[in-house]
Amino acid sequence: MEIQEEVKKVVKKAITKMKRQGGIRQVIWVGAGGSFGGFYGANYFLEQESTKLFTSMCTSGEFVYAAPRNLDENTLVVLCSMRGTRETVISAKIAKERGASTIALYVDESALIKISDYHIKYESLALDESRIERVNGSIGLCIAMNLLNEVEGYANYDLAMKTFALLDATYRRAVKYTTPLAKEWAELNQTEKTIYVLASGPAWGAAYVFSICNLEEMLQLNSPTIHSYEYFNGPFEVTDKGKSIFQLLATGKTRPEDERALRFEQRFGGKKLYALDGKEIGLDDLRPEVSPYFNHSLFSSILNNVYMRQLSSATSQSYETRRYMWKEEYL
Structure with missing residues (x-):
């Protein structure tokens, strides 16, 4: 069924x-x-x-x-x-x-x-x-x-x-497209201890999961999650050429928030600034009436299965290791 x-x-x-x-x-x-x-x-x-x-x-x-x-x-x-x-x-x-x-x-x-x-x-x-x-x-x-x-x-x-039936094929194409890009990103960040993740609108949840589950839990890296609009209400003060910033660009109504953040990051950030665009991973191949609502499904899967895994490989840090989870008492 x-x-x-x-x-x-x-x-x-x-x-x-x-x-x-x-x-x-x-x-x-x-x-x-x-x-x-x-x-x-x-x-x-x-x-x-x-x-x-x-x-x-x-x-x-x-x-x-x-x-x-x-x-x-x-x-x-x-x-x-x-x-x-x-x-x-x-x-x-x-x-x-x-x-x-x-x-x-x-x-x-x-x-x-x-x-x-x-x-x-x-x-x-x-x-x-x-x-x-x-x-x-x-x-x-x-x-x-x-x-x-x-x-x-x-x-x-x-x-x-009908769009749900298109998701898996769209995801598989995105995996092939992003794997070499993720490998380059991972090699650039293999000694980085803090990676800032920014997003807004329909991609915000994917950014949150990428930070707390993929980068912090699985790879034990510091990863603040910052809303693309709220970036300008405090967090942009830490932006400099030495920071690692991962910006998600959602498709849909709130995309201008992400684009505004990226423009500033491009002015004051450095070589460790990286942008992953929803248009690149296939969201624009879906009908515009519904495609923004599928940002989370595609972004989360790509971030977990491509970007997190490539960073794990580059850092020689197994994403299956944990320091405390399932090991220490925290009930």
Whole structure:
């Protein structure tokens, strides 16, 4: 079964159930680390397209300690965890106790899918054999698009669903294109200890995941994530020719923010300034009505599987090593 059809069936079931409770009023996306950041595309889509559904994101830890007061039977909580992160499981319990409906995204079965009303299995974007329309960020976006279509209608729904089928081939072409570029970037940064990552709009979530999961967690490098507009409200003061800056250029409405940041970086940055353009990785090959919403799916996969891996190779730092994660007590 295509993932689009699987998601459509799950969303229809959730919406039908919630109609008996007064209907759906809001969606909350909950996760930890990459599972949290992966929902950014879904949340961004609803912020841009919905006039009736309130949407928000919350880390699993914050949901446990400070769940929103308006969490109730008119709320759909969508949770994601590859293996059943403790706080994400507790978040599902809290959501259920407050009467909310829940959908869980998972790779390995855990208590999360036993607690949640509905569940969808996803494929890890870190595996070369995984299809990009089936990774967590893509499924989250598909859920958001189906929710919008069910609740208030989405004019580009059919086009968007067809676009999911194009993602994997687009990604494979982008891998071939970016691999030699990423190798050059990695060799230039093989002794760098801090890499600044900038983005905005539909690419912001990919920048966040690249920083905290790829560079900091996997390669133990310092990596501040900076919004392209907020760059001019403080962070641009650290720009100089010695800094390593990685700028994402999103496609869509907020692209001028990224272009403005890049122009300044080109004036005052140095040889370690690097820009990865969404147009280069195939987003402009998708129909403009929907292509901006697929920034996260393509950027995140390329950053993880091409740029992070090339930097790992150049630094001889295995991306499978950890200092604390799964080794030290941090519950």
